[in-house]
Amino acid sequence: MTEYSIIGKPTRNVDGPEKVTGRAQYTFDMTLPGMLYAKILRSFYPHAKILNIDTSQAEKLPGVKGVITGKDTLGINFGVWRRFPELKDEQPLAIDKVRYIGDPVAAVAATDEYIAEEALDLIEVEYEPLPAVFDPLEAMQDDAPLVHDSVENNISVTRHIEWGDVDEAFKNADYIREDRYTVPPQSHTPLEVHNTLASFDNSSGRLTVWTSTQTPYYVQLMLADTLEMREGNIRIIKPHVGGGFGGKIGIFTNDYVAARLSMKTGRPVKLVYSREEEFTCTWRRTPMYYNVKMGAKKDGTIVAKEVKVITDGGAYHGLGATTLYLTGFFSAFPYKIPNYRFDGYRVYTNKSIAASMRGFGGPQAVFTGEQSLDMIAHDLGIDPIEIRRRNAMTPHYVVPGQATIESCGLLECLDEIEKSIKKRGKLPKDRGIGIAAYGYMSGGIFNWIDTPYAFSSAMIRISVDGMVDLYTQAAEIGQGSNTTLAMICAEELGVHLEDIRVHSGDTGTSSSDLGAWGSRTTLMMGNAVKMAAADAKRQLFEFAAARLAPNIVYNLDARDRRIFNKIRPERSVSYYDVVKDAIRGKEGQVIIGRGHYTPHEKGMISPAYSFGVQSAEVEVDRETGKAKIIKVTTVHDCGQVINPLGLRGQLEGSIMMAAGYGFTEDMPTDEGKVLNPSLADYKLLRYIDMPDTEVLGINTYEPEGPFGAKEAGEGLTCPTAGALGNAIYNAVGIRMKDAPLTPERILKALKEKEKSEK
Amino acid sequence: MSYHCPVCHKVSDGAKDLARHMMGQTDKVHKDWINSKGLSFSQLLIMQATSFGDKGYDTLAELLEKETKVED
Numbered sequence: 001m002t003e004y005s006i007i008g009k010p011t012r013n014v015d016g017p018e019k020v021t022g023r024a025q026y027t028f029d030m031t032l033p034g035m036l037y038a039k040i041l042r043s044f045y046p047h048a049k050i051l052n053i054d055t056s057q058a059e060k061l062p063g064v065k066g067v068i069t070g071k072d073t074l075g076i077n078f079g080v081w082r083r084f085p086e087l088k089d090e091q092p093l094a095i096d097k098v099r100y101i102g103d104p105v106a107a108v109a110a111t112d113e114y115i116a117e118e119a120l121d122l123i124e125v126e127y128e129p130l131p132a133v134f135d136p137l138e139a140m141q142d143d144a145p146l147v148h149d150s151v152e153n154n155i156s157v158t159r160h161i162e163w164g165d166v167d168e169a170f171k172n173a174d175y176i177r178e179d180r181y182t183v184p185p186q187s188h189t190p191l192e193v194h195n196t197l198a199s200f201d202n203s204s205g206r207l208t209v210w211t212s213t214q215t216p217y218y219v220q221l222m223l224a225d226t227l228e229m230r231e232g233n234i235r236i237i238k239p240h241v242g243g244g245f246g247g248k249i250g251i252f253t254n255d256y257v258a259a260r261l262s263m264k265t266g267r268p269v270k271l272v273y274s275r276e277e278e279f280t281c282t283w284r285r286t287p288m289y290y291n292v293k294m295g296a297k298k299d300g301t302i303v304a305k306e307v308k309v310i311t312d313g314g315a316y317h318g319l320g321a322t323t324l325y326l327t328g329f330f331s332a333f334p335y336k337i338p339n340y341r342f343d344g345y346r347v348y349t350n351k352s353i354a355a356s357m358r359g360f361g362g363p364q365a366v367f368t369g370e371q372s373l374d375m376i377a378h379d380l381g382i383d384p385i386e387i388r389r390r391n392a393m394t395p396h397y398v399v400p401g402q403a404t405i406e407s408c409g410l411l412e413c414l415d416e417i418e419k420s421i422k423k424r425g426k427l428p429k430d431r432g433i434g435i436a437a438y439g440y441m442s443g444g445i446f447n448w449i450d451t452p453y454a455f456s457s458a459m460i461r462i463s464v465d466g467m468v469d470l471y472t473q474a475a476e477i478g479q480g481s482n483t484t485l486a487m488i489c490a491e492e493l494g495v496h497l498e499d500i501r502v503h504s505g506d507t508g509t510s511s512s513d514l515g516a517w518g519s520r521t522t523l524m525m526g527n528a529v530k531m532a533a534a535d536a537k538r539q540l541f542e543f544a545a546a547r548l549a550p551n552i553v554y555n556l557d558a559r560d561r562r563i564f565n566k567i568r569p570e571r572s573v574s575y576y577d578v579v580k581d582a583i584r585g586k587e588g589q590v591i592i593g594r595g596h597y598t599p600h601e602k603g604m605i606s607p608a609y610s611f612g613v614q615s616a617e618v619e620v621d622r623e624t625g626k627a628k629i630i631k632v633t634t635v636h637d638c639g640q641v642i643n644p645l646g647l648r649g650q651l652e653g654s655i656m657m658a659a660g661y662g663f664t665e666d667m668p669t670d671e672g673k674v675l676n677p678s679l680a681d682y683k684l685l686r687y688i689d690m691p692d693t694e695v696l697g698i699n700t701y702e703p704e705g706p707f708g709a710k711e712a713g714e715g716l717t718c719p720t721a722g723a724l725g726n727a728i729y730n731a732v733g734i735r736m737k738d739a740p741l742t743p744e745r746i747l748k749a750l751k752e753k754e755k756s757e758k
Numbered sequence: 759m760s761y762h763c764p765v766c767h768k769v770s771d772g773a774k775d776l777a778r779h780m781m782g783q784t785d786k787v788h789k790d791w792i793n794s795k796g797l798s799f800s801q802l803l804i805m806q807a808t809s810f811g812d813k814g815y816d817t818l819a820e821l822l823e824k825e826t827k828v829e830d
Binding site: 137140141142150151152153155156158160167178289291293306308310341343345 | 781784800804806
């Protein structure tokens with residue numbers, strides 16, 4: 001392993017001090033002179049025609065400065081699908097029809113929030129209620145109401161992945177099993193709700209928007225589309241963000257409405273969602289009916305897998321089409337499956353949009369696939385770790401037609417998890433350990449918005465005192481990307497971390513990046529930053545060479561604020577002196593390094609994949625059905641770890657989020673109305689529920705990653721629910737195929753098992 | 759040998775591919791064509807989506823094999 005001076009050392013977040021002292025500024029904290037406050041009127045019907053909207057009384061209310069409805073929009077649908085306009089099915093404000101409880105209908109800007117709320121009550125909307133449908137299996141029937149009139153049987157998207165000959169392979173399998181699962185929705189529940197401050201300057205025709213987003217670039221492009229403005233006249237600034245988790249990709253009604261009202265009133269407008277709106281009117285993790293058929297040889301070698309998925313898509317697409325594809329893709333991970341077929345169907349229902357959430361279809365795939373594999377292992381009398389060993393992906397494996405796996409430490413992860421399980425020894429009664437393995441992308445190659453490929457770009461500027469300004473549109477949303485990128489920059493340039501100043505998430509100052517989604521930032525933006533730093537370093541080396549007189553400039557290297565000759569390292573010169581030489585020696589020309597990255601010939605999904613195995617130890621109370629997580633051990637392969645401290649935070653956060661998905665979080669509805677839209681009723685795990693966690697890393701080197709790094713943190717939302725399901729089986733002998741694995745469900749299954757054994 | 763969609767003329771390599779395309783469009787014209795041939799679009803779709811195997815696509819592919827094959 002290479003010894004780095006900064007990479008691989010536990011490092012506190014560069015923005016930590018301002019966050020913990022309260023100096024960090026979020027969109028919510030911001031005010032501008034003359035600012036107005038906006039609120040949105042939303043449908044209380046799950047499905048209805050809009051016959052008429054009368055805003056006249058609202059407009060007369062003192063303090064109200066602007067009211068808009070669907071007629072005030074340009075009627076342009078929004079969505080990230082610029083390249084696939086048929087998937088843009090959502091209007092900023094409903095014009096003719098509402099399709100879920102919470103669909104936005106009108107908006108008001110007033111001098112304070114209370115007046116804006118009061119004005120909403122004065123807007124009269126005449127609806128004609130329509131029959132609604134809430135379950136995808138019902139929505140597919142011929143007699144179901146159509147959520148979108150042009151879409152027959154409410155099938156919004158279909159996806160298909162296939163290789164080999166699945167039917168032939170099943171005929172020759174020694175053992176086949178079929179299992180049906182259901183996986184629930186989940187709310188992102190970011191600490192910071194969706195909120196936006198927009199300011200339109202009438203004199204210049206320029207719009208500035210501060211918003212809580214994962215994708216400033218997408219917001220810029222999509223606002224340009226829906227407002228018919230030039231992209232360059234829109235500046236998006238992402239202040240500190242209190243979590244996104246896949247729920248803040250692209251633009252949302254808050255962005256559009258704040259911008260539109262600012263344009264109408266000529267004043268800045270701020271719009272902050274309530275927590276109830278956050279639960280009911282933003283995206284949720286996609287719930288699915290998941291059918292898995294697997295065939296294996298007697299020795300446990302998988303010969304075929306077939307997966308059929310029907311998703312409850314909600315009223316509009318969001319990013320649901322991608323979730324559908326990715327769940328099919330990740331259902332083939334992390335094993336060598338010679339024959340595979342996936343058919344996915346996304347179905348419209350009259351509920352809020354089901355789209356992307358951390359894991360992007362992966363958690364659903366792993367919850368189901370890992371339990372099916374454990375059942376095969378059990379039925380064939382094979383150890384669950386051994387069956388995974390026999391089928392595990394290995395380096396350079398090619399997923400037919402889809403991807404090439406370069407680095408892969410899955411086998412090593414299995415070895416380590418086996419050792420850690422053995423250390424636990426004999427477990428008490430009603431306690432069991434279950435495992436689940438996963439593989440996950442390090443950035444999506446796909447791009448929905450303007451080019452067929454993903455890209456990242458970065459720029460650095462070195463000032464005369466040696467301070468390095470790093471400009472990137474990468475979105476720090478609490479995952480630590482500013483720190484990771486600063487570390488990569490500092491390592492490459494050979495300076496200290498405190499020499500780096502990160503400027504991120506501003507379309508007005510940074511070159512383009514697609515934002516924080518699909519675990520792309522460390523690998524994709526990390527490569528761009530490394531390239532930018534290398535570019536600047538080369539410019540410094542021209543001047544360092546003059547001082548050090550190496551045989552060739554490639555003999556120079558930089559570390560710890562010194563530039564030195566690798567052949568004779570005692571010969572060195574101060575980085576600061578070289579910077580001064582470079583700037584003053586070139587007539588004041590500024591040192592700028594430019595970098596970019598786009599994957600070349602890396603398949604359809606990602607240039608690299610992380611892998612890992614997780615074990616969960618669970619104790620079940622047979623009286624109450626409550627399952628307590630005692631310990632979670634994670635062995636992961638994320639290539640070279642950039643920041644071990646940041647990694648640990650990401651992994652522990654993943655475990656909490658994924659354990660909540662497996663055990664407690666759900667969004668039950670009644671006639672389309674979410675029944676638990678508050679932090680009191682939506683069952684998040686709290687810090688007191690956090691189990692004992694152990695995190696172990698496997699050293700691999702990913703050639704595509706900066707310094708060999710891959711993603712960490714999103715992939716680990718995939719295995720926990722599956723590991724918990726397997727643990728419960730090993731504890732008390734019941735197989736739970738419907739998540740979340742609540743005490744009620746566990747108790748019911750225990751009673752059914754007891755009955756069947758009598 | 760190729761198979762031409764009778765509705766939008768998209769060309770597929772095989773009858774099953776064409777079946778997948780037609781059932782994946784979910785627009786009225788594709789659905790109406792399938793229904794006009796004595797099959798039920800909805801039943802084929804639900805069969806395909808909820809049961810293992812390719813029964814839905816295979817049933818439609820059998821029809822398309824006869825009606826849409828074009829010698830190149």
